[in-house]
Amino acid sequence: MRTPTSSKTKVTPCCSKVGLKRGPWTPEEDEILTNYINKEGEGRWRTLPKKAGLLRCGKSCRLRWMNYLRPSVKRGHISPDEEDLILRLHRLLGNRWSLIAGRIPGRTDNEIKNYWNTHLSKKLISQGIDPRTHKPLINRNSSSDDHITNKASSSSPSSSSKLANDFNTISNPIYIPFQMEEPLRSSININHPGEITSLDDYQYQSNAMLANYNIDDLNIVVEEDDEMNCCRDDVFSSFLNSLINEDMFNSQNQQITNGMFPDFDPLVNPTQDNQQESG
DNA sequence: AAGCGTTCCAACCGCAGTCGC
């Protein structure tokens, strides 16, 4: 674990504003940055501004490139399909904007975050749905949800609470068949068959797959098996695809669209009667 | 047309993870 930064200076040279320009980028700056990256490639952001002749910090250059100048960045309105996908992915991943953006071609994490904050969260609230938990707002004060709501709604940036936030954001939408009190960085072991016997095959497999991911960053943790690591991105991609394409999501999102919310969330508690078959 | 409040989004900030020395 990284040493807390509070014990030393927080101002890195990159953040020092001495002599560096801030604010909106000019077309000239955009052109300089684009030309440089086209020639030299991405990366080495720290030294890039000096080499390119820009009076910007590396962070600013990276952000401008990633969110605006990259050729793959799609401009324009979010389509209904994209909106639906964002809803599904947010329900699955929480405020993991970069992960969500990674599933939506051409969209950046910043764009999706902004769209969520300005459109989708308000839309869900207007429908009586807590945009953090995707549960009905009416239940947010119930004792069973307090431990989740309190942590999820905390804006405190302390490292421990942030990890707790992340864990709850992830664990809440997805059923995990056992309590995880382990350190968050540890991988989850699926060897708890007694707790998952009631799951149907699909959900068993989904949770088994989830259990092999590091819950903190959703990268697969395969117990130091490098041969498995080489394909884990593909596995995770397939896993996400299988989840976001499931009919259970379709039916739920249809109800969300209609301003309703299902009584029961099969992903949170799949042992209830209305589990749905996967395709 | 002017003033004011609201919305939206590009950009900034601080923190955390990773890596190399």
Add this chain to the structure above:
DNA sequence: TGCGACTGCGGTTGGAACGCT
């Protein structure tokens, strides 16, 4: 092992654009 540099992420902010009166 510890430290610093670098990078990336998510939350927040500032101000331009927009809408209403």
